[in-house]
Amino acid sequence: MSGPSDWDDSLTTPPEGAVEAVTAEGDAGPAVGQDEWVARHGERRTRRTGLLGTLEERLAVVPWWSWLTLFVGIICLLPLGFESGYIRRVAFDTVVFMLLALGLNIVVGWGGLLDLGFIAFYGVGAYAYALLSSGQYDLHLPTLVVIPIVAVVGGIVGWLVGLPSRRLTGDYLAIVTLFFFQVFLTATTNGDDIRGESVTNGPNGILDVDEFDIFGWTLPRSTSEGLFGVTYLYVALVFFVVVYVALHLLNDSRTGRAWRSLREDPLAAELMGMPVNRLKLMAFAFGAAVAALTGTFATALNGSVFPQNFEFPLLITIYTMVILGGAGSQAGVVVGAVIVSVLLEALRDANDARGLFYVVLVLGLVAAFRVSAKLAVVLGGTIVFGFVARLVAGGIDDAWTVGRIDDEGGRLADWAANWVIVPPRLDAWVAPVAYIGLVALVLLLSHVRGWVRIALLVPTLYLAAFVWENVLLARPESTRYIVVGALLVAMMVARPQGLLGEKRVEIV
């Protein structure tokens, strides 16, 4: 989301003599770089025509803050439509993810520094808040004092952890930051006996952390019925808007451009006179400060903090959000956070997950083939294939077509059970064979072309449905991450720069 530079407008007229000089050069022999192809580069960009094209053009001129207002507005109105504490809580968690993704984007997306210790900064913020506003040391500092303290502490810790980045890049920096992450986990887990003194209470965590208290107004973390205290959703949104706007301005500033040039080519950036080391440390400090800030209100809502809240899967999740949405793009990582967060929640429930699976499957096919004869062949073929396969399986052994006894599933589950072979009990060998077979088929698919591919696609789709119904839906906890992983792989193949990321231009 670089946006046009602010100098663009101030120089709408060429300097005197520029136009004449260009024409004069035309006669003086071949002018440097007067290249036909490049001159027409702009015209060659294909534009969509018709309604979609117009829509695309209109949307392209909507300023960033309108999108932000719309997006935040929708989340604000969400509690009006949904009484459910669960949905409100999911919305809150999504905002937490959005903030963490924004923070990670500073270091990874802008600075180009591989930081695997990022979640530790979130943890530092959470523990700092908990220590300063709980009975642990009987400190109950006012919230408005604690928040800036935590942000500064987070920034300083980020600065310190970033120090090795002066000499290390890439994998080596990743290892050092990962080491810091482990140090954080070890320290908090064993922090119940530091010279006989309990600092973090170890695995038992710090309990009874204060709620936010702003000018004497205590924000309740739960309603009288024990539901999610919706004020925290608004608190989270305030944090989000402040951080988003601040980062947008930062990205558009001299420092933002310096970060990006640092990411593209550190040596060239240094040759332009940039204080490369200071810029790297700043990226670490800013990212860590955002993560630490997020830790404050998340802890205030949870009322407690444990070392287990900050484990490796959370880091991977945030990275997935950033990569999926497009590292370097603020709007992208926010969209990535929403997608991954909502997806992970939807996949908890087998029936929601089932619907999602078939919808995505059909949409994917439509995207790949458009509305065409091929699409009809593949869809029709797969459906017929399913019924035939089920008939054959029934002919071999009746038990295979009994289907799942499931009253809760609804119409889609009934339909799926009549189409997919769902034995009441799987032999132990079936699940791994089917799963590995599916992966092998997908790999094979990427190596064949034409009608062979379409013919192979039919059994692959059916096998996918089989694996989904029999293997994956049975274990939602691991399935969630497998699905997100598959999504990430698909995204990297189709759009390596992520959803809203900038396309990389390689200089040869």
Next chain:
Amino acid sequence: MSAATAPAPLLELEGINTYYGQIHILQDSNLIVREGELVCLLGGNASGKSTTLKTILGLVRPRTGRVLLAGEDVTRLPTAHRIRRGLAIVPENRRLFGPMTVLQNLEIGAYLRPRSDLQEEFERVYSLFPLLYERRSQLAGTLSGGEQQMVAMGRALMSKPRLLLMDEPSMGLAPILVERSFEIIQQVNEAGVAMLVVEQNANVSLSIASRGYVLSTGRVVLEGAAADLLENEDLRKAYLGR
């Protein structure tokens, strides 16, 4: 150039000895670039050209010897401080920021300039390279080689340097563009910027330079007026192939 009228030296390397670990790269190198001069530094592969540039820029530190910029000892100063004192470079292979626009590339070149001077720098660079103005919102990575060379020079000039270092400006350009590129170098030099051009292409660079140095295995083996060097038999054999 007689001693009485010689302009003040802008860059001086005094008895530079640079090592990479145990390997002695530059051996007692001396080099001077005066105000407004166009000097070329010639040498084949592994002759120490790049190391000389790195030493000037502060990317490597010499074990002994001094680097002076306008009389000031900068041997111990980091790169950014040397850039601030009027040094700029067009690196080998240009090293543009591909996914950024021409305009943003130029802005980055002016990183150390106060904001109030930016407008002036832009106008100066645009009047030298009108094409950059036309292409200002295009991504640098989508430009042709010759255009990229111009962006790289424009980017270096944005910091208003007194001495511009050029590392292999002819690399990767078609022969006709090489000639054109050297015309531009001459033009920039005539605008008052001293230049140190590091090149393998001795013929073209000597034809525009006032003086030249020839490096071989880390030693300055020849130095003198460009016209004399062009006539030098040894040099002709070694670099011009005839």
